[in-house]
Amino acid sequence: MTYELELDLKRQRVGKHGFKSHNHGHNHVHNHGYDHRAEKLERIQGVRKHDRLHKNGDIGDIVEYDIEDEEHPINLICLLCKDFYYNNWVTGTGGGLSIRDGKKKLIYLAPSGVQKEKIEPNEIFILRDYQNGEEKENEIKRGYGYDGLIDNYKDSGKYLYTPNEIEGVRELKNTYKPSQCTPLFLSTFKLRNSGACIHTHSQNAVLISLLIKKQNYFRISHIEQIKAIPFLKEKRNLRFDENLVIPIIDNKNFEEDLTDSLQEAIERFPNTTAVLVKRHGIYVWGEDIWKAKIYNEAIDYLLEIGIKMIQNRIPLSSEDGEDVYDKGGY
Ligand SMILES: CSC[C@@H](O)[C@@H](O)C(=O)COP(=O)(O)O
Numbered sequence: 001m002t003y004e005l006e007l008d009l010k011r012q013r014v015g016k017h018g019f020k021s022h023n024h025g026h027n028h029v030h031n032h033g034y035d036h037r038a039e040k041l042e043r044i045q046g047v048r049k050h051d052r053l054h055k056n057g058d059i060g061d062i063v064e065y066d067i068e069d070e071e072h073p074i075n076l077i078c079l080l081c082k083d084f085y086y087n088n089w090v091t092g093t094g095g096g097l098s099i100r101d102g103k104k105k106l107i108y109l110a111p112s113g114v115q116k117e118k119i120e121p122n123e124i125f126i127l128r129d130y131q132n133g134e135e136k137e138n139e140i141k142r143g144y145g146y147d148g149l150i151d152n153y154k155d156s157g158k159y160l161y162t163p164n165e166i167e168g169v170r171e172l173k174n175t176y177k178p179s180q181c182t183p184l185f186l187s188t189f190k191l192r193n194s195g196a197c198i199h200t201h202s203q204n205a206v207l208i209s210l211l212i213k214k215q216n217y218f219r220i221s222h223i224e225q226i227k228a229i230p231f232l233k234e235k236r237n238l239r240f241d242e243n244l245v246i247p248i249i250d251n252k253n254f255e256e257d258l259t260d261s262l263q264e265a266i267e268r269f270p271n272t273t274a275v276l277v278k279r280h281g282i283y284v285w286g287e288d289i290w291k292a293k294i295y296n297e298a299i300d301y302l303l304e305i306g307i308k309m310i311q312n313r314i315p316l317s318s319e320d321g322e323d324v325y326d327k328g329g330y
């Protein structure tokens with residue numbers, strides 16, 4: 001666990017309000033004692049979400065949830081979304097994150113269209129992960145397998161828990177919806193057996209997708225940070241002189257319409273652990289949330305340096321020219 005996350009969890013505990021305890025009024029940002037910037041933003045951006053946060057849902061009755069459990073996916077989604085927000089990866093409601101608990105067979109998802117850095121534990125959607133259970137056959141027939149969920153992720157009946165169960169939410173004009181990225185997250189669970197998937201609107205991802213015009217992938221070699229990325233075929237990490245290759249797919253008007261092309265890219269690039277979406281951002285996944293986090297950070301670093309290399313007319317990969325270090329045309 002990173003120092004920042006530990007610190008954040010401590011802060012959260014200091015001002016801990018307790019998930020199932022009673023609300024005493026205007027205390028939501030203070031409960032988390034997180035960051036003054038968040039508090040200021042809350043004041044500026046009004047009450048839409050604020051209203052909801054004063055109502056208590058009861059996740060604890062549906063799945064085991066302990067606010068003190070630092071590794072609980074619900075806590076991790078809330079904390080990592082803050083972490084990503086301050087990296088400029090999930091600002092303005094963009095981006096998101098899903099974690100799959102393979103042992104407990106549960107999938108946790110961020111809600112749609114909310115400020116991702118302010119997600120509260122009772123705002124997480126929860127799905128049963130039937131993919132690997134004995135119930136598999138039956139549940140898949142009933143539309144609860146990944147394909148059924150991918151096609152009908154908006155159907156609230158499919159969820160074990162939705163934040164619309166929070167007292168008073170159903171009476172509000174805008175009820176919660178699961179992230180529009182849900183079918184894409186589920187696609188990485190289905191096709192790669194991943195344990196978590198991160199979606200960001202990183203400017204590095206967007207810019208590199210604009211700079212690369214002749215290829216439908218980003219390819220880079222001979223940068224030390226490449227060693228943090230897995231080489232799936234050989235179940236080891238990439239070496240310094242090997243190529244990291246990340247496919248680039250075109251953006252669509254609606255997030256869910258990216259599902260087919262993301263799935264195709266995953267099939268076409270069997271070694272990739274990420275897909276770039278042109279003029280939009282990136283999806284990164286891993287065996288578990290910590291691996292996904294490391295891959296996302298390492299890839300973002302490589303995208304950023306890739307942009308600078310292109311601007312300095314340095315070839316990105318040894319495949320791009322005779323001498324990778326030679327200043328030549330890109
Ligand atoms: C700024 S809106 C962005 C969305 O359309 C989408 O691209 C996104 O990343 C987040 O979708 P969401 O449904 O809020 O989880």
Ligand SMILES: [Zn+2]
Pocket residue numbers: 094095199200201255280281
């Ligand atoms: Zn997006």
